[in-house]
Amino acid sequence: MVLMGVAGSGKSSIGEALAARLGIIYLDGDGLHPAANIEKMSHGIPLTDDDRWPWLEQVGLRLRDAERPTAIGCSALKRSYRDFISKTAQAPVLFIYLAGSKQLIASRMHERRGHFMPESLLDSQFATLEEPAVDEHAIRVDIAATVEDIVTSIIAAMSERVGKDREQ
Secondary structure (H helix, E strand, O other), X not given: OEEEOOOOOOHHHHHHHHHHHHOOEEEEHXXXXXXXXHHHHHOOOOOOHHHHHHHHHHHHHHHHHOOOOEEEEOOOOOHHHHHHHHHHHOOOOOEEXXXXXXXXXXXXXXXXXXXXXOHHHHHHHXXXXXXXXXXXXXXXXXXXXXXXXXXXXXXXXXXXXXXXXHHO
């Protein structure tokens, strides 16, 4: 599965908490970025699609090669990115969309320290974002709650989705 959303949506903290609750592996996708991408973002320069493809490939390959159930935090802002990750993973990938208002996310980004992604890139993240469509393998979760409550919501949504899939 991929925890997706704009920078500051909580992919890392929610991913780690979800992995702990489910007993799965969590990988922070930021660690899969080429150094050139991190350099660009740390200087407030938005990534282009050409910058993102090698990173997205690494996300898909990590999912494909995982020996245990794995969740990766990755913005996956466009449908084409999500399709590419799924194709590279060679298996269905569940995308957990961490949705929140620009105001909420900006306030959280303002409070965090030591991250290479500056608040100034938040507008470009929202401009790029294509929320998952109803025909995508995705769950939308509102991030205006505590991490514990968000994780509980994700698990409930996953259980509901599995039940619906079995009915079909």
